[in-house]
Structure formats: structure tokens, C-alpha cells
Amino acid sequence: MIECNLFPHDKIRPIQDELIDNVKKAVKNGLNLVAHAPTGLGKTAASISPALEYARENNKTIFFLTSRHTQHKIAIDTLKEIKRKHDLDLLATDIIGKKHMCVVPGINLLHPSEFSEFCKSQREEGNCAFYSMTKKSGKATVYAKKVLGELKKMGTPSVEEIIETSKKNNLCAYEVAVMLSQNSDVIIADYNYIFNRNIREGFLTKIEKLPEDLIIIVDEAHNLPNRVKDMATHRISNILMKRALKEASKYQNEEIADQLIHIENTIRKMSEDLNRENKEKKVSKEDFIIEIEKEYEYDELIASLEFFSSKVLEEEKKSSISSIVTFLEAWRGPDHGFLRMIELKDGLREPLINLSYKCLDPSVITSEIINQSHSTILMSGTLKPINMYSELLGVSQPIEKEFQSPFPEDNRINLIIPKTTTKFQQRSEAQYKNIAQECVKVTDNVPGNSIIFFPSYALLDQIKKYFVELNQKTIFTEIRNMDGETKQELLDNFKKYEKEGSVLLAVVSGSFGEGIDLPGDLLKCVVIVGLPLSTPDLETKTLIDYFDKKFSKGWEYGYTAPAINKVMQNAGRCIRSEKDRGIVVYLDERYAWSNYNKYLPNDKNTLVTQFYEEKIKQFFLK
Numbered sequence: 096m097i098e099c100n101l102f103p104h105d106k107i108r109p110i111q112d113e114l115i116d117n118v119k120k121a122v123k124n125g126l127n128l129v130a131h132a133p134t135g136l137g138k139t140a141a142s143i144s145p146a147l148e149y150a151r152e153n154n155k156t157i158f159f160l161t162s163r164h165t166q167h168k169i170a171i172d173t174l175k176e177i178k179r180k181h182d183l184d185l186l187a188t189d190i191i192g193k194k195h196m197c198v199v200p201g202i203n204l205l206h207p208s209e210f211s212e213f214c215k216s217q218r219e220e221g222n223c224a225f226y227s228m229t230k231k232s233g234k235a236t237v238y239a240k241k242v243l244g245e246l247k248k249m250g251t252p253s254v255e256e257i258i259e260t261s262k263k264n265n266l267c268a269y270e271v272a273v274m275l276s277q278n279s280d281v282i283i284a285d286y287n288y289i290f291n292r293n294i295r296e297g298f299l300t301k302i303e304k305l306p307e308d309l310i311i312i313v314d315e316a317h318n319l320p321n322r323v324k325d326m327a328t329h330r331i332s333n334i335l336m337k338r339a340l341k342e343a344s345k346y347q348n349e350e351i352a353d354q355l356i357h358i359e360n361t362i363r364k365m366s367e368d369l370n371r372e373n374k375e376k377k378v379s380k381e382d383f384i385i386e387i388e389k390e391y392e393y394d395e396l397i398a399s400l401e402f403f404s405s406k407v408l409e410e411e412k413k414s415s416i417s418s419i420v421t422f423l424e425a426w427r428g429p430d431h432g433f434l435r436m437i438e439l440k441d442g443l444r445e446p447l448i449n450l451s452y453k454c455l456d457p458s459v460i461t462s463e464i465i466n467q468s469h470s471t472i473l474m475s476g477t478l479k480p481i482n483m484y485s486e487l488l489g490v491s492q493p494i495e496k497e498f499q500s501p502f503p504e505d506n507r508i509n510l511i512i513p514k515t516t517t518k519f520q521q522r523s524e525a526q527y528k529n530i531a532q533e534c535v536k537v538t539d540n541v542p543g544n545s546i547i548f549f550p551s552y553a554l555l556d557q558i559k560k561y562f563v564e565l566n567q568k569t570i571f572t573e574i575r576n577m578d579g580e581t582k583q584e585l586l587d588n589f590k591k592y593e594k595e596g597s598v599l600l601a602v603v604s605g606s607f608g609e610g611i612d613l614p615g616d617l618l619k620c621v622v623i624v625g626l627p628l629s630t631p632d633l634e635t636k637t638l639i640d641y642f643d644k645k646f647s648k649g650w651e652y653g654y655t656a657p658a659i660n661k662v663m664q665n666a667g668r669c670i671r672s673e674k675d676r677g678i679v680v681y682l683d684e685r686y687a688w689s690n691y692n693k694y695l696p697n698d699k700n701t702l703v704t705q706f707y708e709e710k711i712k713q714f715f716l717k
């Protein structure tokens with residue numbers, strides 16, 4: 096029986112003990128662990144408890160990182176329980192992005208890059224009253240220390256409690272959280288705090304820690320590669336240039352306006368040979384810099400725009416010019432692992448021209464800190480193939496472990512129905528109608544709610560036309576760019592159909608694809624229509640080529656696996672607890688092909704079948 100002295104619950108469950116054992120091994124030996132650990136295993140407690148025991152004995156600090164703010168709660172609740180059960184003098188800090196903690200009214204209108212400039216200028220000019228109340232000459236004020244003492248007494252305050260307490264006392268919540276972090280055993284934060292180099296270096300300096308002092312636990316680590324790539328990707332467009340020009344003319348600064356016009360002309364010149372047939376091309380670092388330097392010295396141009404935008408931000412909360420500065424600085428970055436491209440897209444009033452510096456290889460960002468840390472634990476319910484994640488994130492000599500699902504196998508059946516396809520060459524009205532028919536045959540036999548996931552909004556619309564004609568149940572439909580409130584409202588209404596049964600039509604990578612919990616009888620069936628493969632555009636082709644050269648696995652790492660990972664996230668919505676029963680339908684002939692089938696569950700309850708209606712009925716009769 097495995098021992099875990101700081102475990103928050105009375106019993107350690109089977110399989111959970113294996114994860115605890117592996118976390119112990121990793122932290123004890125200073126190694127990294129990459130773990131495929133399915134939902135229901137109790138990952139948070141199984142990772143934090145053994146890591147905390149080691150960290151307290153060896154003067155290490157745990158960073159528990161999540162991809163969404165909503166996931167902080169389970170970590171804080173686990174720590175509260177550890178503190179209570181073991182009567183521990185434990186301190187944890189829950190921190191989110193500075194902008195989201197800022198108590199200055201109206202701050203949510205700003206873009207993150209504009210916000211950091213705004214905050215910097217407010218502090219430097221002594222214009223932020225909250226900051227002045229919190230710090231004087233870089234040190235905590237007596238008043239802030241008193242409030243900090245109150246938060247320390249709480250031991251494990253949530254970020255909401257930190258913000259509320261700071262607001263009540265007119266303090267900067269972010270600075271309060273940073274000061275609290277200095278003595279914390281555990282810091283619960285977003286990925287940015289560790290995987291954005293600038294943020295990490297600034298934060299670690301402030302809390303006086305080195306990378307080797309850290310045990311990093313990354314929750315939902317399947318999100319990390321794309322999240323990191325997005326962080327390191329930068330673009331400017333002709334539309335952004337227009338907004339920037341308006342800003343310059345508002346302040347009647349002709350010199351800045353001339354500089355912006357030159358940048359815009361450069362982008363237009365670089366895109367001259369693009370058209371409807373030939374919409375994108377690679378460009379080089381020099382293509383852009385040489386053209387810019389025909390009029391201005393590149394570094395001086397950045398300095399001039401930066402100076403101007405910092406003045407704008409003293410007056411206003413927004414500056415498009417500051418976003419241009421961020422891009423120009425990023426453009427000086429390395430070529431290895433990145434793609435520089437220019438593309439022409441349809442715009443509302445005029446064609447959109449994007450000049451982008453895109454990160455292709457997340458390991459150029461993640462590898463250094465993962466391997467410098469004392470130990471990094473990467474875990475997720477969908478981290479397969481495990482070795483792919485180790486390679487993509489550049490983890491040296493990892494312990495790689497796949498844990499079994501703790502849920503009874505017989506609570507779920509997986510049906511692969513190879514009767515239709517969304518393959519581009521075979522798309523037609525007849526195909527859409529067939530897909531709609533198969534969907535109805537499935538959902539009609541489900542005594543409860545179903546979600547059907549489509550690869551795109553366009554396909555959802557095409558197939559929905561036929562689906563509404565054939566289907567008898569109430570239909571809910573996801574729409575593009577749903578805000579949090581609308582999404583919640585839709586989910587609340589959907590839940591009301593638990594007995595009667597309704598169908599939610601959604602998109603694989605949309606609002607409902609991951610991160611929603613519909614336990615018990617709230618969701619009985621998930622249908623995944625087609626495969627959400629990327630468009631074979633310049634970026635995808637370059638990615639395939641890049642991973643082919645690096646790992647000889649271009650198609651798998653650059654094309655197949657990312658699509659399958661999204662599919663597995665969707666499938667995971669169906670069974671959220673030990674008692675849930677449900678079916679997952681993979682509706683496309685390609686799911687029966689070995690190159691895709693090898694990623695799907697491989698057990699006695701996974702069937703490739705054309706005749707499934709009776710099976711669904713029988714399953715729900717049990």
C-alpha cells in the first residue's frame with residue numbers, strides 16, 4: 096500500500112496510488128513525468144500531495160498550472176482540505192493574469208499588450224493610486240503588510256478572495272498576490288507564469304526563486320503545445336495599421352504617422368503578388384527589415400513608436416501602436432521553429448493582409464524551463480501518444496506513464512460507424528443528407544440528451560438543414576463567438592431536457608468541445624461527425640515538413656494527432672463520473688482506418704459497425 100502523508104482524503108483509490116507512486120519517484124529523483132491520466136482518477140490530489148510533501152522537506156516551491164481560471168478552484172479546494180486534515184501551516188497563492196486582477200475600472204477593454212504598457216506607465220508616473228498604496232520605493236507599505244498578514248492567516252485564499260480583500264483596502268491585487276507568493280508552498284497560476292519567458296523571469300526574480308527550486312505541475316497538459324505556440328505568435332495587419340494611423344493623427348504627430356505609413360506600405364509591397372488563387376507565401380526576416388530600413392533604422396523605429404505609445408497610454412487605456420511595437424520586437428526573433436508568412440484574406444470592407452511570425456515548435460519555448468526545473472509533471476486525461484507530447488515539449492528523459500480509466504468499461508460503448516465521411520473530395524448535398532440521417536438514427540435511440548460535434552460551423556450549417564427535417568427532438572445550436580453568459584444559458588436549458596432528450600449541435604473546437612461537465616444523466620451520447628483535420632494550408636504544410644525533419648513524424652505530429660486529440664476531448668464529455676453511462680459515436684469511415692483507429696479506445700466495447708440501432712437500444716435497456 097502506497098503511503099502519502101499529506102493526502103487530503105481518507106482513502107487512496109486504486110490507480111490513483113500508481114500516479115502518486117510515479118509523482119513521488121519523479122520529485123525524489125528530480126525527473127520529469129509525462130502522464131496520461133484519465134478523468135476520474137483524482138489527478139489533482141494525487142499530484143499535489145506527494146509533491147507538497149517533498150517540497151516542504153526540500154525547500155522547493157510548487158507551481159500548479161492550469162489552462163483555465165475555472166480549474167484553479169479544484170486545486171485551491173484540495174489545498175484547503177490538506178491544510179484542514181493535517182492541521183498544516185500551509186500557504187498557497189492563487190494568481191491569474193495581471194490584467195484580470197487589476198482593480199482599475201474599465202481595464203477589461205484593453206488588449207493584454209496594451210494593458211502591460213498602460214500598467215507600466217501608470218506605475219512609473221506614479222499615477223496608480225492602488226500601486227502607491229501597496230508599494231513605496233519597491234517595498235511593501237506598512238499598510239500592505241498588514242493586509243498581507245490577514246491573507247496569510249487564511250492560508251489558502253482563492254484569487255477572488257485576494258482581489259476582494261485588495262479592492263476593499265485600495266491595494267493592487269496583483270502586487271499583493273506576488274508578495275504572498277514569496278513565502279508560498281504552492282502557487283496556482285496560468286501557463287503564462289512559467290511558459291512565457293518574460294513573465295517567468297520577472298515573476299521568479301520578484302519571488303526570489305530559481306528554476307531549480309520549482310516543481311511544476313501542468314494540468315490538462317494536452318493544451319500546452321498550442322497554448323505556447325499562440326503565446327509566441329505575433330501578427331500585424333493593414334487593419335491594425337489603419338487604427339494606429341488614426342491614433343497618430345488624433346495626437347497630430349506627423350512623424351509617427353509617416354513611420355506607420357511606411358510600415359503599411361511595406362506590408363502592401365510584400366503582398367503585391369498575392370491574389371485569390373495565390374493567397375499566402377513565406378517571407379524572410381530580411382524581406383521586411385530591409386524594406387523598413389530603406390527609410391528608418393529598425394531599432395530606432397521601434398524606440399520612436401514605443402516612446403509615442405507610452406505617452407498615449409498615459410492619457411488613454413488603449414494604443415494600437417503599442418501592439419505594432421510588440422510585433423516589431425518579436426520579428427527580430429529566431430527563425431528556427433518559426434514560420435514567417437504573409438497572407439491575403441477576405442475582409443469586411445477591404446481585403447485583409449496579415450504579416451505573421453508564427454511559432455511552429457512549442458519546445459523552443461518549453462524545453463528550457465521544463466528541463467531546468469527540479470521536476471515537471473505533465474498530466475492530462477488525453478495525453479496520447481505520450482511520447483509525442485514529450486517530444487513536442489522537449490522533455491529530456493521523461494518517465495512516461497499511461498494510467499487506466501478508473502470508470503467501469505461497461506458503462507460506455509464506442510461505435511465507429513463507417514458509412515459516411517466529411518472528406519473534402521466527397522462533400523456533397525447527398526453526403527450531408529446521409530450524415531444527418533445517421534445522426535438522427537443515433538440520437539432518436541438515446542433516451543436523453545446528445546451532443547453532435549461537427550468539424551466546422553460551415554459543416555454544421557450544411558448538415559443541420561437536413562437534420563432539422565428528420566429529427567423530432569428539441570435542438571440547441573452553438574453559434575460562433577458565444578460569450579460565457581450565453582453559453583451558460585444554453586447549457587442550463589439543455590440540462591432541463593435530461594429526461595425528454597434534446598440534441599445540441601456544436602463544433603469540435605468551439606465552446607462545448609472541452610471544459611464542460613454534464614455528469615449523471617445530463618448527457619448520454621456524443622456523436623463526432625467527421626475528422627477535424629487542419630486545412631492543408633501553408634502553415635500546416637510547413638508544420639508537417641518541420642516535424643518530418645525533426646522526428647520523421649510530420650504527418651502524425653503536424654496533422655493527424657492534433658485532430659484526434661480534439662476528438663478525444665469531445666468524446667470525454669460523455670463519461671464524467673463513475674456512475675455515468677453513455678455512448679460515443681465516431682461517424683466517419685476514416686475512424687475505421689488503421690492510421691486513425693489506433694488512437695481510439697481499444698477494448699471489447701469498441702465496435703466498428705453499420706448496424707447500430709439495436710445495440711444502442713439494448714445498451715440503454717440494461
Ligand code: SF4
Pocket residue numbers: 193196197198199213214215217218223225226266267268269270
Ligand atoms: S499597478 Fe496594479 S492596480 Fe495599477 S494598473 Fe497595474 S495592475 Fe492595475
